[in-house]
Amino acid sequence: MNFITLVLASISSISAQTECPGPFEVGSATLRAYFGNVQFRCNNFDSNTGCRYREYTVPTAKDLPGGCQMRKEPPVMDAFVRNYDCGSADNHWKFANEMVNKHNLICEFKKKI
Numbered sequence: 001m002n003f004i005t006l007v008l009a010s011i012s013s014i015s016a017q018t019e020c021p022g023p024f025e026v027g028s029a030t031l032r033a034y035f036g037n038v039q040f041r042c043n044n045f046d047s048n049t050g051c052r053y054r055e056y057t058v059p060t061a062k063d064l065p066g067g068c069q070m071r072k073e074p075p076v077m078d079a080f081v082r083n084y085d086c087g088s089a090d091n092h093w094k095f096a097n098e099m100v101n102k103h104n105l106i107c108e109f110k111k112k113i
Contacts, residue, residue, distance in 0.1 A: 029058055029080040031099060033068050035092035042099040042107040056104040058082070066095030 030043040044053045058080065059065045068084035068091050075081075086092040099105040 028052060029056065029105070031058065031065075031082045031084065031105065033066070033084040033086050033092055033095040035086040035089055037112050038092070039110045040092065040096040040099070040107050041110060042096065042103075042105040044105055046106055053104065058103060058105075059098075065098045066093070067091040068095045 028043060028045060030041065032042070033040045044056045045051070046053070061070065064070075065084065066086060067088075068086040071083045071085060073083060084095060086095055096107040096109070099107050
């Protein structure tokens with residue numbers, strides 16, 4: 001358990017930014033990955049600074065970030081939201097790592113969703 005906490009702390013430190021590189025009014029992107037009763041919620045919003053970031057990307061609909069499958073769900077108006085199902089804890093971790101390091105998103109780990 002300490003290993004998971006340490007690794008999650010490293011995600012937070014990698015993704016933490018103290019200033020806004022762009023204006024507040026940029027659009028939002030939210031990508032969530034599920035495995036069991038835990039979720040990684042990744043987006044371009046930093047709750048510490050209140051900033052939305054412009055310098056980010058998202059995987060294409062054909063990509064399998066971390067090996068996770070995108071759910072087939074109707075689009076949400078005026079927002080970019082995607083949900084993924086991960087078949088293993090390893091894939092779940094890879095998803096969050098890819099969102100932070102490749103796509104410049106900020107990820108939160110939530111238990112018992």
